[in-house]
Amino acid sequence: MPVFTEHSSSSRNLRVLPSLASPLPRLSPPFEPQNGVDEKYEVVVVGAGPAGLMLNLLLSRYGLSDTSLLCIDSKPSTLKSGQADGVQPRTLEVFKTLGISDEIENEACHMWQFAFWNPSENKHKIIERTAVVPEVLAPSRFSYEATIHQGRIERIMETDLLRYSERGVLRNTRLVDVRIDEESDAEFPVVVTMNTNGEEKVVRTKHLVGADGAHSIVRQCMGLRLEGESLDHIWGVIDLVADTDFPDIRRRCAIHSPAGSVMVIPRERISTGEYLTRLYVHVPETVVPDSDQVLDGNGDIKAEDARQRRSRITQEGILQQAADAMKPYYIRPKDGVVDWWAAYQIGQRVSTQFIVNDSKGVARVFIVGDACHTHSPKAGQGMNVSMMDSYNLAWKLMYHINGLAPEPSSTAGTPTPLLDSYQTERHKIAQELIDFDRTFSTMFSGKMGATEGLTQEEFQQAFKLGNGFTSGCGVEYPESTVVLRDDLEDSSSPVKGTDNLSGILRPGRRLLDVRLLRHADGAHRHIHDDIPSTGRFRILCLASTDLLDRQSVSGQALDSLDHLMAEFPASVLELIVLHPKLHRQFEWDDVPACIKQRAEMRFHDGSALDDAYSIYGVDPAGGALAVIRPDGYVGVVARLGDVARVEDYLKRCIRTISRE
Amino acid sequence: MPVFTEHSSSSRNLRVLPSLASPLPRLSPPFEPQNGVDEKYEVVVVGAGPAGLMLNLLLSRYGLSDTSLLCIDSKPSTLKSGQADGVQPRTLEVFKTLGISDEIENEACHMWQFAFWNPSENKHKIIERTAVVPEVLAPSRFSYEATIHQGRIERIMETDLLRYSERGVLRNTRLVDVRIDEESDAEFPVVVTMNTNGEEKVVRTKHLVGADGAHSIVRQCMGLRLEGESLDHIWGVIDLVADTDFPDIRRRCAIHSPAGSVMVIPRERISTGEYLTRLYVHVPETVVPDSDQVLDGNGDIKAEDARQRRSRITQEGILQQAADAMKPYYIRPKDGVVDWWAAYQIGQRVSTQFIVNDSKGVARVFIVGDACHTHSPKAGQGMNVSMMDSYNLAWKLMYHINGLAPEPSSTAGTPTPLLDSYQTERHKIAQELIDFDRTFSTMFSGKMGATEGLTQEEFQQAFKLGNGFTSGCGVEYPESTVVLRDDLEDSSSPVKGTDNLSGILRPGRRLLDVRLLRHADGAHRHIHDDIPSTGRFRILCLASTDLLDRQSVSGQALDSLDHLMAEFPASVLELIVLHPKLHRQFEWDDVPACIKQRAEMRFHDGSALDDAYSIYGVDPAGGALAVIRPDGYVGVVARLGDVARVEDYLKRCIRTISRE
CATH class of the missing domain: 3.40.30.20 (Phenol hydroxylase, C-terminal dimerisation domain)
Structure with missing residues (x-):
């Protein structure tokens, strides 16, 4: 339009940027790090995988600045290969409320269906599709599970983090030690020793969160123990562009064949225009538990023996096993190259404690994600449950730090009930996770057929029953400070129904x-x-x-x-x-x-x-x-x-x- | 999961990035700029408003590198205030196919409804809502029109551009002159003189696109003329956070009151958490056309007189006029401050030619956007039609440059029919645009009521009829090289129906x-x-x-x-x-x-x-x-x-x- 008069106020200049979330108000005194001996923070997050990044992102958006919040990670960058790939509907809902779901909505693989393949009575067919069910049965804003490389999820969160934090993640920095020392400084009782590119440094913080994975150093330093058992089943996992005539290669499939079990996970489109596939393959080899895992379990394992047994697992062996189980169809990596492969052993364990208090009972150290719970990847839960741990903890921690939590009452048993509810709520979920995983993995590792063991109906039933849990939509937290459920008689409740x-x-x-x-x-x-x-x-x-x-x-x-x-x-x-x-x-x-x-x-x-x-x-x-x-x-x-x-x-x- | 063996191939490292569009193949020889006297390009784009950015973005995604594509703009950055704010459903569809619609989907104001307010027969009410109709009547992937600051649209495109182009837009660079000179260099016949921060430079290019707005220097240098008339109606436009008891302030409204006409355009939420409103207000003041416009029209205007008349238009005057027209409701800027205001005069003009050929008939210089057509902003068309000009031109230009267009046949009248179809298609739309705008603006500027002039039914009818056009969804290109429509008898056509x-x-x-x-x-x-x-x-x-x-x-x-x-x-x-x-x-x-x-x-x-x-x-x-x-x-x-x-x-x- 041919404007002939125009005036603007300078406040408009900010308007070209995407919206930033409004920080929470702060009632506690502003954090002003003293120019003392030690660097001081309000929160230190150890680990920038999905759990650590989610926590860091949330705290930054809620208003913690780089001065009061530090996130360290031993890796030089976000993950480049392998590991998790599933994003559940509930996680997508959360990403949507953070405005970071778009790339997943646009570019991830969307799994709408789950196909079951089982031994056929027709010998020429060997296996046949017996059912196709929706992948997501629970009502949700998203009717699919998304699969996309974990490294992209991390990069999406880190990109958003950098809108709020100048520093982002302090990388190449590993945790050396963490301990609680109230005597020298009761306000900043957590003492953190870290090492950046060979240079060691000690900082103090009010709170520390260990998001440092299955072999968590925070967990070890705090003397927390994982409990549970390791099972003998070994699984191989391969990411590849598949050359195959298997008709359901773009659907999630549970294949039970006389020759073994395979799970097919369709994946996102990559830059070549081709689509990835992930295969989980049951490997018929008995291997003793990984020595890393044994640290927290029993100690009488011969490490040398274990190493030898594990070395028998090869890419070729896993591929052959998959090919055998998918006969009469053929499957091979396109151009002979796979993108990534790994082997793992199913083990379900959970830490008995997720929180360590100081002597006054104030929650000071937390663990989230794989540091709290380890389990198999096949139900696509790990990355999701881990990020939801952080999603549960972040606001409670922020309310505590910003002075928004109620002042502790003299009658309450604990000075920080809001923080304590993190353990109440997430330990229950972790326990449910490993219970579900144990059932599902055992079922899936077992053979199946008309004449032996589990029926396909039982397996499908287990999938359906578990779907509320695996979709993330059926999570239910117990009664606590933050969940008030008692004393409503049925007749006076304004809500009718149980579904x-x-x-x-x-x-x-x-x-x-x-x-x-x-x-x-x-x-x-x-x-x-x-x-x-x-x-x-x-x-x-x-x-x-x-x-x-x-x-x-x-x-x-x-x-x-x-x-x-x-x-x-x-x-x-x-x-x-x-x-x-x-x-x-x-x-x-x-x-x-x-x-x-x-x-x-x-x-x-x-x-x-x-x-x-x-x-x-x-x-x-x-x-x-x-x-x-x-x-x-x-x-x-x-x-x-x-x-x-x-x-x-x-x-x-x-x-x-x-x-x- | 506790992995004990893991191998990855390095090709995975790219996978953490968002997908890039695959460039088009190139059959023509690769572009290798000679180390000669002049810098040489295949395409120079003048102007980085919505039209210029869209063209630049598309050509970059199609595969033109910074070596062969240059975009210059006289401004130091993307737009910070005012101007366009409407994004039509068809434009959203196009943004979606480019993967750049997310921010608009998430953060723009979505206008679903259009309310009509007219004089009431009840004298106490003065005005009353007579109808609410859907804002978008045409079927589309998007059922709303979005409003968001033009500067954000520009920044969204520029951000995406920088994924493909290292240079992005060369800013602070104004076009001084452009001319066609085939004698010195027939392959790069367009000679461009530009000035960056005071330093003048001459470059040559195969093609040049003028996206330099209503006062286009490209248009002037090429001797193209805008044709059409300027009307006398003057409108003020104000962006503000409104303090009002008008019930429909969040809907698009056409208000016709005995005291005048106002159009209400609800706008996006800003960083304060408040919502903007744009008001278009009819100003009862007669002013002669802007001297800038007169360049292409008749020349006998007294510039001094015009300046004086225009200076009578003030923020206070526009606000007062709006307040009068919206009585009995009150409206005022919250905290007394408006974000932006401007005044303009309705003028509908279109350039007779959008393309300038060289002596062999090869299309060399193009104009797009406001350089081709000027009109009122009230139908929310300008930014949309401008970007769609570029969307129409970009692939044709790219096919020509990459040697993907058919070789010219000896019988055809022109060596570049694909390029010529840009004018065939977009001139028709420009003409429809200004015809629609003239009708709509005239209707809207006129008074309305039971006793005089236009009835509200007529106005609503005009809106409905125009909706196919204004939504962008009803655009229809005529028969041409790229639209083959003849010779299908009704009986043999595989398509039945006319809607x-x-x-x-x-x-x-x-x-x-x-x-x-x-x-x-x-x-x-x-x-x-x-x-x-x-x-x-x-x-x-x-x-x-x-x-x-x-x-x-x-x-x-x-x-x-x-x-x-x-x-x-x-x-x-x-x-x-x-x-x-x-x-x-x-x-x-x-x-x-x-x-x-x-x-x-x-x-x-x-x-x-x-x-x-x-x-x-x-x-x-x-x-x-x-x-x-x-x-x-x-x-x-x-x-x-x-x-x-x-x-x-x-x-x-x-x-x-x-x-x-």
């Missing part, structure tokens, strides 16, 4: 995504877009059908919520309001004023697109209240009139400012 | 997106994901219901296509195959082998999700063939058996290699 996997609201479960029609502009929205991972709690008000009446229960509840929200630090609480189908059209003037003031762009018709009330198990005539934690899990559910219950819950999690 | 806006295949229209179920893996796909903007032609085969029969028409067509594709340079043609609902399940073995060979991951069930056959107007019993151009427009439609027609079309666009 929590399908969305029925339940404290401890993540809020299922639903599609909503926004009042302000008629935009089609996802409720997950109203709960971005910015560290805020959200009060979800499902107003009842009386919303348009004067002196309605809905109106009174909203008024009370308005007052309640003012008791907490500004911006830590956000309000989301849904309304059911109402008997007439309405304008802003017809609903309580606090909706427009507090939730103008988060006020939605919950019946126009999805039937949110029905999905959440809420009767439109009664409505309901819920609090959604910063990690997207429901913290409490209350009747619409019972704002006191919401207040009770929030005061367990967030400090009030009313006394100031 | 091309709703997807009925028609040469010259863009292929509508449909959702498909992929055979290889059961993934849910969009057909637009099979036509990424990588510069390739696609043959779309809608197989018929006989696909599983031996000696079927479908099978014969696919065999013929297989042979035909081998006649063209490798990778320039891609095959997409859909099948209708078939009478039984099938495996790869049951369909022609070339499907798996050429289209393993582009072979879809066209009935499982959307009914693609019905949407495209194709009878499943008959099937059809179509060629989709690199820009997503249908080039030709043929009966399934008529591969000769496809061949005829392709040979007009792409050089064959059979003679080599």
